[in-house]
Amino acid sequence: MKRSSYRLTPENYGTACDLAGSALLQRVTAASTVLQITESGAWSEFSTGVYIAADFENVIRYTGSSVREGSVGDRVQEHVLRGRAARWTRLMVVPLAADTDEDLVRSIEGRIGTVLRPLDNKRLPTLGGPRRSVSRKASR
Structure with missing residues (x-):
């Protein structure tokens, strides 16, 4: 069963920003490429935020977040170095107050992911309280 996919459109980006509420720092309506982010530092001024990655067909593949001393771009670079960003061609950021x-x-991040339904996320943060570790049962 193939689930429907959402595209990275100005309307969907606007929805993501709206879901950030009062934590939203600003809207960055221009999409960036992985190279613009990792090599040119396109998001270097944002230390906190949610990023949305889309493939060459503009289908949303992944949403993630970053809270760090470095930049949101540094988090994207980690995905690149681990080979997890191979399908990503366009990215947008929802920058949040530091x-x-x-x-x-x-x-x-959980709210945005729930609405935009990225294809490659295996799990999203819960919409409620803090993260809890989950024990996994062994496969039989």
Whole structure:
């Protein structure tokens, strides 16, 4: 069963920004490529935010978040170095205020992911309280 996919459109980006609520720092309506982010530092001024990655057909593949001393671009670079960004061609960022609590950042990521339904996320943060470790049962 193939689930429907959402595209990275100005309307969907606007929805993502709206879901950030008062934590939203600003809207960055221009999409960036992986190279613009990792090599040219396109998002170097943002230390906290949610990023949305789309493939060459503009289908949303992944949403993630970053709360760190470095930049959101540094987090994208980690994906690239681990080979997880091979399908990503366009990315957009929902920058959040640098002092946004980590639990709120993860909750915003969960909200955005729930609405935009990225194809490659295996799990999204819960929409409620802090993350909890989940024990996994062994496969039989």
